[in-house]
Amino acid sequence: MALIVQKYGGTSVGSVERIKAVAARVKATVDAGHTLVVVVSAMAKETDKLVKLAHDISSNPCRREMDVLLSTGEQQTIALLSMALQALGQSAISLTGAQVGIETEPAHTRARIINIQTERLERHLKEGKVVVVAGFQGITQGLQGADLEVTTLGRGGSDTSAVALAAALKADLCEIYTDVPGVFTTDPRLVENASLLTEITCDEMLELASLGAKVLHPRAVEIARNYGVQMVVRSSWSDAPGTKVIAPGGSPRPLHNLELGRPVDGVRFDLDQAKVAMLRVADRPGIAAGLFSAMARQGVTVDLIIQSIHDGNTNDIAFTVDRPSLNQAEAVATAFSVMLHQPLKGDAAKGAAGKEDSRREGARPESARPEDTRPEDEVEVILDRDIVKVSIVGAGMIGRPGIAAQMFQVLAEAGINLQMISTSEVNVSCTIAAEHCDRALAILCKTFAVDSSPNQVSTPDPESPPVRGVALDLKQARLAILRVPDRPGMAAQIFQELAAANISVDMIIQSQRSRPIRGEMTRDIAFTVPQIDLAIAQQTLEAIAQTLDNAEVTADSDVAKVSIVGTGMLGRPGVAARLFEALAAQSINIQMIATSEIRVSCVVSKDQGADALKAAHAAFGLEDLTQRVEIPG
Numbered sequence: 001m002a003l004i005v006q007k008y009g010g011t012s013v014g015s016v017e018r019i020k021a022v023a024a025r026v027k028a029t030v031d032a033g034h035t036l037v038v039v040v041s042a043m044a045k046e047t048d049k050l051v052k053l054a055h056d057i058s059s060n061p062c063r064r065e066m067d068v069l070l071s072t073g074e075q076q077t078i079a080l081l082s083m084a085l086q087a088l089g090q091s092a093i094s095l096t097g098a099q100v101g102i103e104t105e106p107a108h109t110r111a112r113i114i115n116i117q118t119e120r121l122e123r124h125l126k127e128g129k130v131v132v133v134a135g136f137q138g139i140t141q142g143l144q145g146a147d148l149e150v151t152t153l154g155r156g157g158s159d160t161s162a163v164a165l166a167a168a169l170k171a172d173l174c175e176i177y178t179d180v181p182g183v184f185t186t187d188p189r190l191v192e193n194a195s196l197l198t199e200i201t202c203d204e205m206l207e208l209a210s211l212g213a214k215v216l217h218p219r220a221v222e223i224a225r226n227y228g229v230q231m232v233v234r235s236s237w238s239d240a241p242g243t244k245v246i247a248p249g250g251s252p253r254p255l256h257n258l259e260l261g262r263p264v265d266g267v268r269f270d271l272d273q274a275k276v277a278m279l280r281v282a283d284r285p286g287i288a289a290g291l292f293s294a295m296a297r298q299g300v301t302v303d304l305i306i307q308s309i310h311d312g313n314t315n316d317i318a319f320t321v322d323r324p325s326l327n328q329a330e331a332v333a334t335a336f337s338v339m340l341h342q343p344l345k346g347d348a349a350k351g352a353a354g355k356e357d358s359r360r361e362g363a364r365p366e367s368a369r370p371e372d373t374r375p376e377d378e379v380e381v382i383l384d385r386d387i388v389k390v391s392i393v394g395a396g397m398i399g400r401p402g403i404a405a406q407m408f409q410v411l412a413e414a415g416i417n418l419q420m421i422s423t424s425e426v427n428v429s430c431t432i433a434a435e436h437c438d439r440a441l442a443i444l445c446k447t448f449a450v451d452s453s454p455n456q457v458s459t460p461d462p463e464s465p466p467v468r469g470v471a472l473d474l475k476q477a478r479l480a481i482l483r484v485p486d487r488p489g490m491a492a493q494i495f496q497e498l499a500a501a502n503i504s505v506d507m508i509i510q511s512q513r514s515r516p517i518r519g520e521m522t523r524d525i526a527f528t529v530p531q532i533d534l535a536i537a538q539q540t541l542e543a544i545a546q547t548l549d550n551a552e553v554t555a556d557s558d559v560a561k562v563s564i565v566g567t568g569m570l571g572r573p574g575v576a577a578r579l580f581e582a583l584a585a586q587s588i589n590i591q592m593i594a595t596s597e598i599r600v601s602c603v604v605s606k607d608q609g610a611d612a613l614k615a616a617h618a619a620f621g622l623e624d625l626t627q628r629v630e631i632p633g
């Protein structure tokens with residue numbers, strides 16, 4: 001006797017036959033003694049059709065009217081499914097988001113849920129009815145006499161409706177029914193021998209979902225994690241058990257501000273890192289592979305890696321290592337830079353480390369370097385022992401670009417310069433000069449009203465695979481602003497203005513090379529944004545560039561982002577290297593690299609995206625050669 005929320009996606013209710021099949025499954029669950037709330041999406045392709053109609057009428061349709069229009073898709077399905085249940089003799093009632101009281105903020109087309117009224121739902125459940133609720137939609141709160149407005153949660157948002165309802169009703173289980181038998185190691189439409197996972201942690205699922213695995217809406221995973229909702233992803237075509245998404249058992253949270261609660265859960269710091277930067281490394285396939293494989297062979301654990309494109313021909317690669325490994329890392333980097341001046345031969349970098357005396361004179365702290373005066377083709381290795389990594393973490397940051405910008409802003413106000421920045425949906429990390437550590441932590445704790453704690457040194461679980469899943473995102477674009485003054489406050493200004501336009505930024509990368517322009521050092525900042533936001537992001541950057549001497553904006557939407565995700569990569573050397581090697585073996589050039597604790601992402605050219613995904617999937621032995629996935633429709 002459990003209370004279950006079941007969610008059926010578009011393909012699962014894509015025809016009259018499918019709606020009847022879903023009704024039969026729902027009835028069988030009730031007959032087995034369970035109480036059911038069912039959330040449905042619009043019938044397959046219905047939402048796309050409505051979007052197209054709107055764009056046929058207007059090139060820039062009003063967001064409020066879009067919500068009124070798109071919410072009709074789900075309204076059709078709830079009525080049809082209720083009828084199908086009633087036809088089977090099962091009493092049922094359909095409710096729109098407004099009728100339930102799924103209260104959201106007034107942000108049309110991307111509203112977050114604030115609160116869910118449960119009184120009416122509970123009353124109908126007590127009457128023995130199955131309640132069929134429209135996913136993807138809500139209603140504003142109408143505070144102080146404001147008009148009530150229909151809202152939608154953003155494409156793919158029905159998953160979020162379902163998990164939010166499960167949290168509000170304290171349901172025993174939330175089942176997400178879709179057109180594949182569960183969560184796979186990668187999209188089975190793109191890689192035919194992807195393997196079905198029996199379980200995945202919320203942390204891993206959150207990264208995969210936000211990096212392009214559309215099987216779950218990332219905000220649904222966020223709610224499951226925050227409220228400890230038990231979730232399973234299954235096929236509505238079979239009785240196979242599907243994939244369990246494991247939520248940590250957290251402390252109970254209030255339901256008010258469901259999706260708007262505290263965005264940051266904690267501030268972390270890592271005092272044990274040092275930075276290595278390599279400037280003017282050739283921009284061709286195999287470079288990152290060679291460098292990080294050599295590091296891995298010497299047992300150097302690399303944490304943050306960032307690589308930015310510079311001037312078209314060469315890249316800067318910067319990374320952090322455990323401080324005790326710094327000498328080792330320096331020796332490898334130096335030997336590698338020497339090797340780069342010779343024709344590239346297979347394992348040339350092998351055995352590079354250990355030769356302490358090969359350390360170059362050019363290796364000195366960045367702060368001591370007066371100006372970039374090296375010949376253009378010479379690789380330079382720069383070390384910095386005196387850094388700390390400070391991070392803010394929390395699933396509440398998803399889709400709220402203002403939080404990272406706020407971090408940059410408060411650090412800038414304190415005169416603290418950001419050296420490396422690396423972001424994921426749930427973590428923003430920066431390296432800063434070690435002398436600023438205490439002040440930075442105090443400021444961040446005060447700003448976000450949380451405590452700070454050292455980064456936990458995690459020992460890898462030998463049982464867990466280093467990589468759980470691989471994702472491809474073809475909907476990102478790369479933007480860069482070149483020659484930005486290297487002073488506190490620049491990153492804050494840029495990302496605050498993008499946040500004000502509600503643009504989520506991923507993979508922020510600052511170049512390591514400083515170039516003097518009229519006596520002031522400058523850097524390049526590159527990042528990825530969703531393609532749909534590219535035009536606005538570009539305008540925003542152009543406006544900033546105009547206020548700066550010599551700054552320039554570049555954009556490229558022909559990019560693909562390939563990411564590997566797994567908690568098993570924590571503290572395991574060589575995982576990133578294996579990805580880079582796999583891409584190099586396919587002659588795929590890596591344009592940008594960014595890592596966070598449990599993921600590595602590479603930007604490559606769009607036409608190589610699918611091949612890069614396959615290569616990454618195979619490199620970590622994720623294939624299931626015993627069976628192939630049949631996808632209906």
Ligand code: ADP
Pocket residue numbers: 008009010011012041156177178179180182183184185186187188189212213214215216469631
């Ligand atoms: P629904 O309409 O049921 O919400 P979606 O189309 O939104 O379904 O999500 C299901 C699709 O997600 C699958 O058909 C599959 O192509 C895609 N997908 C992407 N990555 C993964 C993954 N790692 N595991 C399973 N499916 C994935």
Ligand code: ASP
Pocket residue numbers: 009010041042047048073135136154155156157158159
């Ligand atoms: N129907 C909406 C969409 O297509 C919501 C969903 O299916 O989750 O985006």
Ligand code: MG
Pocket residue numbers: 009156159214215216217
């Ligand atoms: Mg979906």
